[in-house]
Structures are given as C-alpha cells and as structure tokens.
Amino acid sequence: MTSSLLTKERLLGMYRKMLLCRMFEDRVNSLFLQGRMPGTIHQAQGQEASAVGVCEALSPGDMLTSTHRPHEHAVARGIPVKALMAELFAKSTGCCHGKGGSMHMGDAELGMLPAIAIVGGGIPLATGYALSFKYLKKPNIAACFFGDGAVNEGIFHETVNMAAIWDLPVVFICENNKYGASTPIDSVMKVKTVSARASAYGIPGRTIDGNDVVSVYEAVSEAGERARSGQGPALLELETYRFAGHSRSDPGHYRSKQEVAEWKTKDPISRFETRYLAEGFLTREIIDRCRASVEQELNDAVEFAESSPSPLPEECLADVYAE
Amino acid sequence: MTSSLLTKERLLGMYRKMLLCRMFEDRVNSLFLQGRMPGTIHQAQGQEASAVGVCEALSPGDMLTSTHRPHEHAVARGIPVKALMAELFAKSTGCCHGKGGSMHMGDAELGMLPAIAIVGGGIPLATGYALSFKYLKKPNIAACFFGDGAVNEGIFHETVNMAAIWDLPVVFICENNKYGASTPIDSVMKVKTVSARASAYGIPGRTIDGNDVVSVYEAVSEAGERARSGQGPALLELETYRFAGHSRSDPGHYRSKQEVAEWKTKDPISRFETRYLAEGFLTREIIDRCRASVEQELNDAVEFAESSPSPLPEECLADVYAE
Amino acid sequence: MSMLNNVLAKPEVEGRKLSIVEALREALREEMRRDERVILIGEDIGIKGGFGGAFTVTLGLSDEFGSERVIDTPISEAGFTGIAVGAALGGLRPVADVQYADFLFLAMDQLANHAAKMRYMSGGKLRVPMVMRAPVGATTRGSQHAQSLESYFFHVPGLKIACPSNPYDAKGLLKTAIRMDDPVLFFEHKLLYGSKGSRKESGGLEVFGVVPEEEYLLPFGGAKVVRQGGDVTIVANLLMVHKAALAAKTLSAQGIEAEVIDVRTLVPFDWKTVFGSVERTGRLVIVHEDTLTGGWGAEVAARVADSCIGYLQGPIRRVTAPDTPVPFAPVMENFFVPSVERIVATVKELCQG
Amino acid sequence: MSMLNNVLAKPEVEGRKLSIVEALREALREEMRRDERVILIGEDIGIKGGFGGAFTVTLGLSDEFGSERVIDTPISEAGFTGIAVGAALGGLRPVADVQYADFLFLAMDQLANHAAKMRYMSGGKLRVPMVMRAPVGATTRGSQHAQSLESYFFHVPGLKIACPSNPYDAKGLLKTAIRMDDPVLFFEHKLLYGSKGSRKESGGLEVFGVVPEEEYLLPFGGAKVVRQGGDVTIVANLLMVHKAALAAKTLSAQGIEAEVIDVRTLVPFDWKTVFGSVERTGRLVIVHEDTLTGGWGAEVAARVADSCIGYLQGPIRRVTAPDTPVPFAPVMENFFVPSVERIVATVKELCQG
Ligand SMILES: Cc1ncc(C[n+]2csc(CCOP(=O)(O)OP(=O)(O)O)c2C)c(N)n1
C-alpha cells in the first residue's frame, strides 16, 4: 500500500477534515431542528472517509461534482464553512448568494460545481468538464460523486460510455451507502456490485472500503493519475453508510436497527482514531485540540451566517442571463 | 442443434417470408425512386434472417416492438403486405390509416406495436407490455428489436435493468448491423460485443449469426421459452448488415466497398438457398414458385394501395384522444 | 400563510373532512379495489418502513395490494414511465409518479413522443390509459425541486391535465383520471398536501375538505366558480386558487367583487365558464405559479383576446412567477411565488386604474 | 409550395447568394477559425464519408478542424447535451446538435434543469456558453420527426432562442449565439435548408439569400419588418415568415396591406417592434407551425392583450397547427401545417368581418 506516502501532517489534516465534515453536519442538524434554517437537508454523517479521501486526492484545478447530499463534499473540498453555513441560512454571503441552498452548494472557483439535485444529473457535467480539460490540455481531472441510486439512471450509462470511448480524465465515484432513499440497492440491481458495471464500458471498476479514508485516498489517487495521464476514466465504488435518515423528515424505518448498529462500528472517524491511537501518532490531546478548533470554526461560521444580510427579494430577478 | 425440430414446411415458410421481406423492400425502393411514395424510408435488405428468425419464434399473442427500420419486421410478423403498402402510400387502408407512415408501421392486434422511430424509445414499451403479460398471467412474451446504435441510449440501460430485476418475459434483440447511421459501432462502444453488456444487468447475453435464419430462430426460441417460464429476459445480439444506405438519401460512403462485398457473400437468402439446395429439399423449381407467388402478392398489394382512398384532410384532427 | 387556511372551507358543509393526501390515497385504494388492472409504479412508493412516495400518498397501499401492484422502481424516470406506457398498451391502468414534477423532464420523451402519440400514430387503434402524478410548487428546496411544470404538458397534444386545489376535487379527478382511456398528467401542489404526517411541509396549508364517503367521480373539463362576483374574473389553479380566494375577500372589503374560477383541469379546459364570466365582468386576471412567458395563462389570455375581445373593459393581466428559475432563499422565493398582495394590487389597479 | 420560393428575395440586392445550410456552415467555420474554444458535438456530424449531420450543415468541417473539434457521439442525446453543458462550464463553447428537434425531449432535463439554471443556482458566478441546434418542421416523416418545438423552450427561463427564416439571419444569429455567454436553442426549419445536396427535402424551399463576404453579427432581440403595411400585423417565424409574406402579397392584391414581422429570436423577444406595429394597424394575426394551445403565439397574444388592448380593432387571431400530433399522409400533413390560404382567409375575415 502507498499509505506510507502520506505524511503524518497529511493524515492529521485528513482527520481534522473528517471531523469538520461530521461536526458541520451535526451542527446543521441541530440548527435545523431548532427551526433556524429553511428548506430540507440530506445529511452524510458516516460518509466522511469518502468525502475526505476523494477530495484529498484532488488538485486545486480539478473539478468536483456532487449530489443532493453535498455538505460533506463541499466541506472536504475546502469551501469555507462560513460560505456554506451562510448558504444554508439563505444569506447573500452564501457560496451561491442564497440562490442555491443545501442541494446546490458549491463554488466552481474553489473546484466544486454547484451540486446537482437531479439524481445522476451531475455525471455529464463532470464528464464535460473533463472534456474541456483534455481539449485545453490542462493537467486536471474531474471527479464525480453520485449515489448507488444514480447508477440506474440512463444518464449514468450514456455518460460513462462517452467518457470511456474518449478516454476522458474523469473519475466516477459511486458512494454506495446501500440505499437510494428507502430503496435497498440490491432490490434494484441484479449484479452484486456497482463496480461490476464498469465492464460494460470497458473501463476499470473497483469496490473499495469507503469508510477507510486512506483506502479511498489511494484508490482515487491511482484512478486520478491514470486519468491525468490520458488513460481514461474509472468507476470506483465506495462502500459506506449514512447514519441519519435520507432527509431530515426520514426516521429510516426501512433499515434494521441491527444493520445501523453494525455500520456504526465501522464509523470512519472512530476507526481512524482507533487505528492511529494504536499506532501512536494520534493522541487524545490532538483529538481534543482538533475538536476544539473545529468547534470554534463552526461557531464562527454560524455567527457569520446569522449576522450576514439576506438577499433582497428582487434579487430573485438577477442572474438568469449573463448578458 | 434443435434445427431438426423445424419441419421442411416450416423451413420453406421461413424461406418464403425472407423472400417476401426482401422483395417487399426492393419493390418499395423502386416505387420510392419513381416518386410514387411520400416520406423517407429506412430499408433492411440483408437483415431478413433476423426479422424472420425472430418472428418465427413468436406466438400469436406475443408482442413485437420495432424501430425506424421496421418494414421487414412487419412483413415477417405477418401484417398483410397490403396494409403495409397502403400505409407507405399514405392511404386510409394502411395499417395506421395513413397516420403513421414508414417509421411507425405496425398493428397491435396482429402482434406488433406501431414502430417507434425514436432510437431506443420502443424498449420500455416492450418491457411494459411484458409487465402486463406477467401481471395478467398470460403465457406471452414481448420481443423488442433495436439497433446497435440504441444500446448507448439511457433508456436501454434503465429498461433492461428493470426487466432484469423483475424477471419480465421480454427478449431484447439487438440487430447489430455495425453502424448507427454513418457511425461504426466500435467507435462508440469500447466493449467488443453488445451482448457483453448483459452482464451489467445480471441476465444472459449471446451473440448470434444474424444472417442464419435457423440460428436466429433457435436462439430466440430458447430465450423466449426461458422468458415464458418466468426466468426473465435475455439480450440477444444478431450480427447482420444492411445492404442499402441508412435511408434513401444515403449512398453509404462511410463503408468500404470491400466490407459491403464481404457481407453480400453472407446474404441470408442465398445462404439459405445454397444450404438447402445442397441438402436437396429445396429445388430451383420451388424457389421460382416462391418468387412468383411473392411477386404476385406484392403486385396485389401495390394495386390495393394505389386504388385505396386517401384519408380526408380533416382526419388529421381525429384520434388524438380516446374520449 | 396561515391566513390562507380554510378561506375556502365552507363551515356550513357537514361531513367527513380529509386532507388532499388522504383523499388521493382513498382514490387510489378505491380504484385498485374496483379494478385489478390498476397498478402503481414509482420510486419509494411501497417499501416497508418507507415513505409511501415522496409525500406519503401511497402509504399503506402495498400492505393491502402487495408489491405486484405497488411496484417500487429503481431511480429510472424515463424507463418506468415508458414501462407504464407499455403496460397501459398491454391492458393495465398504471398510475406512475415522480417524486417531484421537476423530474418529468427526464421522462419527457416517453410522455410527449410516446404516451401522447401512440393512439394517433396507430390511426386510433390504441389507447394509453395511464396517469402520471407529479407534485409541483416552490417550498424552499432550491431550483430543482420547485417548478410548476403544467404549461410544458399543456402544450402536448394527446395528454390530459388535472390540477386539483382541494381534497374533494383531488379524489374525484384522480378516480376519473384512472378510468380514462387517455394519458393524464396529474399535478398536485406540495403546500396543499396538508401538514399532518411525517413529511409535513413548513408553510403548508391545512386544506381539509369534506369528502363524501359515497363514491363519486368528477369529470374533466369542468371549471368551478369558487366565488361569484361581477367586477373581475380571476382564473387560477392549485395553490393559487386559495390565494385568489383570499385576495377576493380582501377586495370585497374594498368594494371590488371578484369572480374566482378554479380551472380544475387544464386539458380539457372549460372555456365556456371562463368566457361566460369574462363576458359578464369585462375584466380578466390569470394567476399561476408557473413562470410567465409561455405559461398556460398566456393561452387563456389569447383565447379571451380572440373570443371575448368585445367584452373587455381593460387589459388582460397575469399574476405569475417571474421568468427565473426558483431561488432558494425564502425572501426571494416569496418574491417569486405570486402573493395575495400582488393579486389584490393587480386587480385594484385593473378595476380602478 | 414553389410559389413560395423567393417571394422574399429582393431581386435588386446584389451579392453572393447562399442557402441556409451554406450560411450556417460558414458561420460555424468562421467561428471555429476565430476561437479555438468553439467545438461541435453531435451524432454523425464528422464521420468521413458521412452526412455532416442529418442535413449536411457540418459537412467538411471535420476535414478542416479534425475529430477533436467535430466530435461524433454515440446516440446519447441526454448525455452529450450534458457533456456540452459541462464543457461550456469548463471554458469551451460547444455547438451541439440533435438530428431532429423531436429528440430534444430526451435532453430536456439537461437543458431545462441544468444548462438553464447553473448560472442562477451559482448566484451568478457561472456561465453556460453553448448552442443547441435543432431542425424543426413537418416533412412527411411521421409524428416523431416533425414537431416544431420552440414553445417548450420558450417557457424555460435561462435559455435563449433563435429561429431564422433566411440565410442572412441564420449566419448572423448563429455567430452571435456562439459568442453569447448564455445557452441558446437554435431552431432551423427543414424546408428552408434548400434543395441542393444529397439530403434534399421534397417540398423544400429554394431560400437563397445574399450573405455578405464580410463578417457580420446579428443581435438577438431584433425582429425584422419583412413587409410594411397599415391594415394588419402578421407575426411569424421560420417557414411561416415566407408563407405570411406570400399571403401578404395576395392580400395586397385584394386591398389589404399587411405588415409582416419576422420575430427572428423568441428569447429575447422584440416586443417593441410588435407592439409598435399593432398600435398602428390595430389588428394582429400570429402564425406558427408549432401547435396552437400553449404555443408561443399565445404569449404574443397575451402581451398584446395586456399592453396594447386599447389599440385593438378586432380579436387577436392565431394561424397555427392544430392540437394534434403530426400525421404522416401528405393530405393530412398539409392540413396540419398552416397554409398561405389559411393565413389569407384569417386576415380577410379579420379585416373585413
Ligand atoms: C432524477 C431524480 N429522481 C428522484 C429524486 C428524488 N431523490 C432524491 S435523493 C434520492 C435517492 C438517491 O439515492 P442515492 O443516489 O443512492 O444517493 P444517497 O441519497 O444514498 O446519497 C431520490 C430518489 C431526485 N432528486 N432526482
């Protein structure tokens, strides 16, 4: 394994990012429950290794696309949590000036397109971005998040095929959290793994432990290097699980308590802690310091968001056309 | 091989049907060139073994769906050539009363839906029909023709997947004639065979010599029996070739003369003749008699069509709603 | 918004009160009991422990009818819509649904090129008895879960369209739609579902209405005069019927009597009722949440400008969403969605200006 | 139909004459030479020995620009449209095309939910400079290769729409579209492509027009008064501009002077020119091949009925295709497509009735 390539600083950075993702989601949840945020939210607690492992393998000029469940992707990609929090609070300081909301957060200048809430809809956008990278001879790749539910959309099929025949620099990343809303993946697909579908397009497919941030990082790095060097796309399936319901209003009764409990034992953050506490380079003190600094960052973000101005009603009319 | 199961009468019937298909297309071509027919046409000369082999394996209550290239499918399915010719002549005696035209011929009462000219668009219709058969506990199957070009449409992916997970009684039949319009299939797909894509849905896939009517018949019969008995769909790829251009206006310069010539040596009709003349049960006399009777049938059809009344202009307004 | 609640409920009417969700569910259940060819197909509609569709309408139906009749699909809108078309051709009466109307664009080819045309292309031999249910309306979910898409389908010859504003109509129209031999788009407004149950909408209306226990069907093509008045005609659908009715109340207090017409079905459209009203009032305001340009209100204006021009005493006005995508922030969304105030102001300006 | 040829060609105008196909091809070539970010993407557009797209517009371009810039795709309309959106976001200027406008329904989600909204959802940070070309019009190919789909896209906030009626406009508008930072739907009429070349249309018009050798751009939002007249305003697009002009000639011989306006672009729409004309003539007839109900003509009627009602001397009339799918048989198709005779009769009835 190439994990030896990761410096301790890098690993610690990844750890802090996972914490930031998780604690961001937890904070958003409580703000939402207090009625301080409008709209609906789809949370990703439990999927931090995926978000962080993927983003860690990306360069600044690379482009990420995301889904209706984008919070952790955006945090991991490095969009300031202030701008994300402000967007959730529908403020004009939000990353989309309050026009996007939870399901469309992103900032292309920081390497993430506004998230796409049409299941599968972001897949061709990432692929088109990859086409532009290749055409403009840029050294970049696009990375495309989607869920297990998205692989039954026609757009997945059409786009992965075109990326394959044109050897485009894009990495397709399926976060297989076993459910699309209430629907178990094995009831809507006969093959056992999503990655098995790669063979229909003649590209590599791999299934990876999506709750191990290092494995994710390595797999995406490898697929990314391949793509960057002109060898075309790959389909990575990250096996993971969301701890919360599909959206805020979902108690998740379609999943057994046992199943949820089992996956909680694979929590990517405690797994990381256990492993590196054992290896000795992580300490309780570091963990506490990390948590405290994340807490502070989130406090600042909430304060920033709450004290930011709302957009004016008539701003509704702006930004439809560029000219 | 189960070809021994085919009686001589059956084989002869299949032979005559192939002739009827071919001579129908040739007649339509000359009528079209004479300017006696409106519209555009997509002809299928060279693909008779596929049309006839498939339809021979269907029962009366089964349902066939077709494409923008439906003439031979309709002839093989047994829709009277009079009704087909009249449709092409835009007469009210046509199988669609002149409302459909070349690309929409069919007659559901005779087991073939009006053809669908949106590439891939008929695939879910066949699948939905199969759902109704299963639900209503009918002993029937749906058979669904589409071209090699259709397998890159999203609708192919979505629908084959649903047919697979629900074990629907449908046989997916890809007529791989190597080109979608001017586009060679190997430039738009990295895998070598269409049938390889079956594995992405967990269903059987087979590539068959589509210019051998007996092989086609056997493969479709087998897949049909499987489907009828509740074991679900299959994807059959029939390798074949169209002798003519994509549509009437296409001289086909994107194909090499050599390639066309090679495929002409595999002409399904002369192959059949050569084989069964050698086996002795087909004779020159039978061939001549068949040709003459087909010729007569086509003469009658043209006369019927030409002497049939045109629809009234205002009939344009009818048939939009059932009530 | 709470002011809006029950502006239409007539306290004098006695009887069992249901929400639109309950009324729709009852319609589905009754029709499924009556005719075993009726099946449901869509995402997350029947899963045990699940939602009963995005807004609980199908909750419990898989318990009674099983997974053969309440068919949970993969996330494949084009595919399952096309399968519904095929199944309808094959003799079933599928009721499909998309979780949000915004996703209808994915199934647009199957709806506009196939469902709507199969009968015509066959020379009248075929019928496509299917219903496609779709929730519309802006509810601070951002621009891809918010659109009111009626007008796109209003333009497709071969489709019929219902857009009920209350439980009574919802049940009666859905039952009729299911029995109809043509493909029907059935639009439901998220804020009218009611606020009961786990998936309640903030800002949702408490639209409980009397729904008789006895069976009834409501025909397509019959608009409803929700309120009579001689000064101006207001034509609206879905949530906007409620806003128009409240606006009419306010206007009445200021001496303007508005006639409020709930179109109920867009195809077929009850031109007679609208023309008759405009011929009496001489003034017309159309209200819809769908965006302005090319919205169905334009057609109403165009037909009136063709057929009733001599009766008009002023310009034809439309109160609609502006020509923008739907913004997320509530302040902007409130600007986007036509308000009671905008209706009142438009009518006043028209009647007095 | 042959009477229609050159009714608009002004014999006095000197210069190089091109067909619309040639004009479009020249626009693509010039823009590709000027800006290497311009790429073409679509089915059968660049294959050696192939068609140059369904109607030869891109013929020869892959020889000059190579397959990196003239990208042949699989039959995957939704996919390549979405890829064009992504490529546009990534800095390219893709010109995508569908072989027939009817197939746009397959790409509707990518156009209406993504291309049209990305700028808005990003709070104005992004731009989507892409063009989607699409041939419309009924040409005895049956109902799935025939529709005039402008009105569906007319209703999508965030998209712009061009629909040129002649070579000069086609070239000037396409060049502008390519340079624009917004997504543009570019509709071309099959019967206006001209009858030269292998893929000629029976019934096609010989619409050759003068196209200057020097570069020029034509702005969006400027309608063109094709013919001046004081009795009635006729607003049309694409093929219908030619029919309206011919109808105007016939009407003139009968003493009715019609002003014919070619809208040229539907979004933005030149309301000023239309309102100004209607205010002078007092009568309005709108002509389009798209079907009646919910067609773009309804919006024109609605806006006029809002803004110019005081000037109207009669009802607003529309001459359009009826609300049916497109039939195959030429006798029925000729009934479907608005004819010169129908325009003449409608105008006469309006002016004299
Ligand atoms: C095209 C489309 N269909 C349906 C939905 C409604 N919906 C939102 S999320 C979701 C489930 C998605 O599952 P998956 O792709 O596995 O992602 P996850 O939620 O598990 O992260 C559904 C059905 C949607 N947003 N878009």
Ligand SMILES: Cc1ncc(C[n+]2csc(CCOP(=O)(O)OP(=O)(O)O)c2C)c(N)n1
């Ligand atoms: C959705 C759609 N896209 C494009 C077309 C235009 N078109 C008609 S036939 C065809 C090629 C089809 O190829 P294939 O599926 O291999 O069938 P074949 O013509 O070879 O029988 C194309 C691109 C269409 N009819 N529908």
Ligand SMILES: [Mg+2]
């Ligand atoms: Mg999932």
Ligand SMILES: [Mg+2]
């Ligand atoms: Mg082919």
